[in-house]
Amino acid sequence: MAALELSRRGFGVAVLDWRANIGDKLCTGIIGKECADLWPPAPEHIHGGASSATVVSPYGKRYRIERPSAQAYIVDRVAYVNSVAERAQLAGAEYILNSRVTDIRVTGSNVIVTARAEEALNRYVCRIIIMASGFGSPLLRMVGFKSDPGGGDPGSNYLVGCQVNAIAPNLTETEVYLGSAAAVKSFAWLVPLSDSQALAGMAPRHRLNGQMTDFLSRLRSEDRISEVADRPRTWGIPIRPLSPSYADRTLVAGDAAGLVKPTTGGGIYYAFLSGRIAADAAQTAIDSGRYAAKDLRGYESAWKRVFGRELRIGSYARMLFETLSDDQIERLLDEFLSEEAIADYIGEDIAFDWHSNVILKALRHINIRRALTTLGPSAAPFVARLMQAGR
Numbered sequence: 001m002a003a004l005e006l007s008r009r010g011f012g013v014a015v016l017d018w019r020a021n022i023g024d025k026l027c028t029g030i031i032g033k034e035c036a037d038l039w040p041p042a043p044e045h046i047h048g049g050a051s052s053a054t055v056v057s058p059y060g061k062r063y064r065i066e067r068p069s070a071q072a073y074i075v076d077r078v079a080y081v082n083s084v085a086e087r088a089q090l091a092g093a094e095y096i097l098n099s100r101v102t103d104i105r106v107t108g109s110n111v112i113v114t115a116r117a118e119e120a121l122n123r124y125v126c127r128i129i130i131m132a133s134g135f136g137s138p139l140l141r142m143v144g145f146k147s148d149p150g151g152g153d154p155g156s157n158y159l160v161g162c163q164v165n166a167i168a169p170n171l172t173e174t175e176v177y178l179g180s181a182a183a184v185k186s187f188a189w190l191v192p193l194s195d196s197q198a199l200a201g202m203a204p205r206h207r208l209n210g211q212m213t214d215f216l217s218r219l220r221s222e223d224r225i226s227e228v229a230d231r232p233r234t235w236g237i238p239i240r241p242l243s244p245s246y247a248d249r250t251l252v253a254g255d256a257a258g259l260v261k262p263t264t265g266g267g268i269y270y271a272f273l274s275g276r277i278a279a280d281a282a283q284t285a286i287d288s289g290r291y292a293a294k295d296l297r298g299y300e301s302a303w304k305r306v307f308g309r310e311l312r313i314g315s316y317a318r319m320l321f322e323t324l325s326d327d328q329i330e331r332l333l334d335e336f337l338s339e340e341a342i343a344d345y346i347g348e349d350i351a352f353d354w355h356s357n358v359i360l361k362a363l364r365h366i367n368i369r370r371a372l373t374t375l376g377p378s379a380a381p382f383v384a385r386l387m388q389a390g391r
Contacts, residue, residue, distance in 0.1 A: 001039075001275030002130045002253060002282070004084055007091035009283060014124055015085070015093055016115050018100040023081030025134065026163060026235040027268070028191055028199055030174075031080075032072050032352030035269040042083060047074040047193045050174055055337060058179025058326035063337040072352045074174075074191060077268070084272075096122075104129065104142040111249050128249050128285055130278045132271070135236040135255040143250045145242070157258075159186060159237040159265050162212045163201030165229040166190075166219070171198050178329055181218070185322040187264075188215050190224055200225060203237055203265050205322065237265040239318065241311055245303070246281075246296040253278045259303065261355070262314040269353045270307055277302045313356040313389050320382035328375055335367045363387060 003013045030050070031041070049070030055063045089095055096115070099122070103114040113124045133139050135158065168190065175190040182188040188202035202208075202215060212232050219225045238258035245257040253259065254271035261270065281299035285291050324332070351357070362368050363386055372383050 001084055001272045002132060002279045003093040004088035004091060005276050005279030006282060007088050007093040009279075010092075011283070011286065013088070013093040014126070015088070015095045016099050016101055016113065016124070017095070017097050020097050021078065021082065022085040022095070022097070023078045025077070025081075026161060026233055027077040028163065028189065028201065029075045029077035029080070029268075030072050030191065030266065030352075031075055031268050033070060034351070034353055035272065036073050039084070039272055041073065041075045041080045045076045045079045045083065047076065049073050053174040053176060055333065056175060056177045056182075057330050057333050058181060059330055061330070061333070063333060065337065074193065081268075101133075101139055101142075104139060106143055106247075106249050128251070128282050128291055130275075130282060131250065131252045131256050132254045132275065132278075133256050135238050135258075137256050140242075140252065140256065143247050145247065145252075157238065157240040159203040159205060159239060160208060160234060161201065161203045161237050161265065162208055162232050162234045163199055164212075164216065164232040166198045166200045166216075166225040167196055167227045167229060168192065168198035168200075168225045169196045171196075171224065175224070177202075177215070178333070179326045181326075182215055183211055190219065197229070198225065200228075201232075208234070237267070239265065239315065241308075243300065244293070244297070245300050246293055248293050249285075249291040250293075251278045251281055251296060251299050259307075259311070261353070262311060262318045263355050266353070273306055274303050277306065309389070310354060310356050313359055313386060316382050316385045316389060317355070317359050320379055320386065323378040323382065324375065331374075332368070332371055335365075335371050336362060359386065360389075 003015050006013050050072040051068070051070045052064060052066035055065065057063070085095060099115040099117040101113060101115045102121070105112040110125050110127060111129050113126065113129065115122050115124070131137065131139055171190060171192045173192065177188040183202040183204045184206065186202065186204045189200070191199045193199065200216060200219060202212060204211060216228060238255055238260055239262040241258040242252055245252045253274040255267050257274065259270045259274045260267040278299060281296060281302065284298070285296060288295070363372070363383070372379065
């Protein structure tokens with residue numbers, strides 16, 4: 001997205017990627033309506049729209065949420081992201097694939113990037129770099145970042161995504177599974193694609209420890225899937241933003257900066273937004289000739305204005321959720337997803353990419369607040385932080 005925006009504005013842009021296929025990254029591929037409106041996927045890249053979903057409680061109770069129209073779309077993630085790269089190339093960006101960056105040197109006058117393509121080492125000189133290199137990228141340390149969004153205690157700042165292609169002939173809508181029998185301190189999912197195919201996955205905070213095997217066995221036993229089409233694959237999902245997300249002649253966007261929804265781990269929309277914001281910051285730097293870190297701090301201020309509140313409230317909501325036992329989750333779902341509650345305070349506030357409104361509105365609802373008072377002292381600090389963040 002950054003390459004597309006800058007190329008359209010007439011700047012010289014080179015994109016270095018170690019992959020041969022742009023966008024070839026593990027992902028469930030669900031985007032909200034707002035993302036689809038701003039950056040429409042081609043019709044052939046859409047598996048289907050989602051106007052409803054079912055939440056399955058720890059003890060197997062099913063809650064169905066439905067809206068009159070599609071709130072999200074299930075897309076071919078690789079094709080969708082690659083289509084953005086294709087537009088960037090048409091606008092003038094040069095894509096150099098199968099090229100792995102091995103060194104970055106920031107000087108007072110430029111940035112020198114060294115990349116290996118097969119046996120050759122190639123060097124590129126530019127005025128500013130935008131790192132959109134994904135979670136756990138070693139490139140951050142090359143430009144002086146001492147930590148990354150997944151730094152610190154393993155399991156504290158990232159999720160372990162695991163997903164497999166499955167056959168699910170009777171699946172018509174997304175199903176979300178909660179509780180320790182699905183994914184400890186997180187959730188699991190079953191998402192329909194085309195032609196009876198589906199994605200089954202989970203994103204626990206800690207190691208999988210056999211949870212994926214158990215979940216797939218459960219889906220088979222409940223006739224939710226008939227078979228698994230390939231081996232499960234895993235990836236890291238950051239849930240804490242990098243700060244600062246800039247350095248001398250450097251901006252960090254997307255997963256590399258931890259700009260991901262802490263509640264669900266979704267990152268496509270915020271990656272697009274941060275790419276566009278990074279393009280604005282890069283243009284400002286080039287136009288002014290000022291590339292020092294202090295001159296680029298406006299980049300972080302800009303993305304915080306757009307979705308920083310969502311990241312903060314989503315983080316507190318996730319920490320609150322992780323304190324809950326299966327019994328407590330069950331009780332809260334009875335309050336939160338009852339027909340009365342859905343009609344009363346969810347309504348039009350549900351938005352796939354913006355969760356803070358419904359989270360805060362739920363916390364203000366008298367029945368939810370009563371239920372929260374029974375959760376004990378471990379949950380109290382996060383309830384308080386959520387209420388404070390909403391003022």
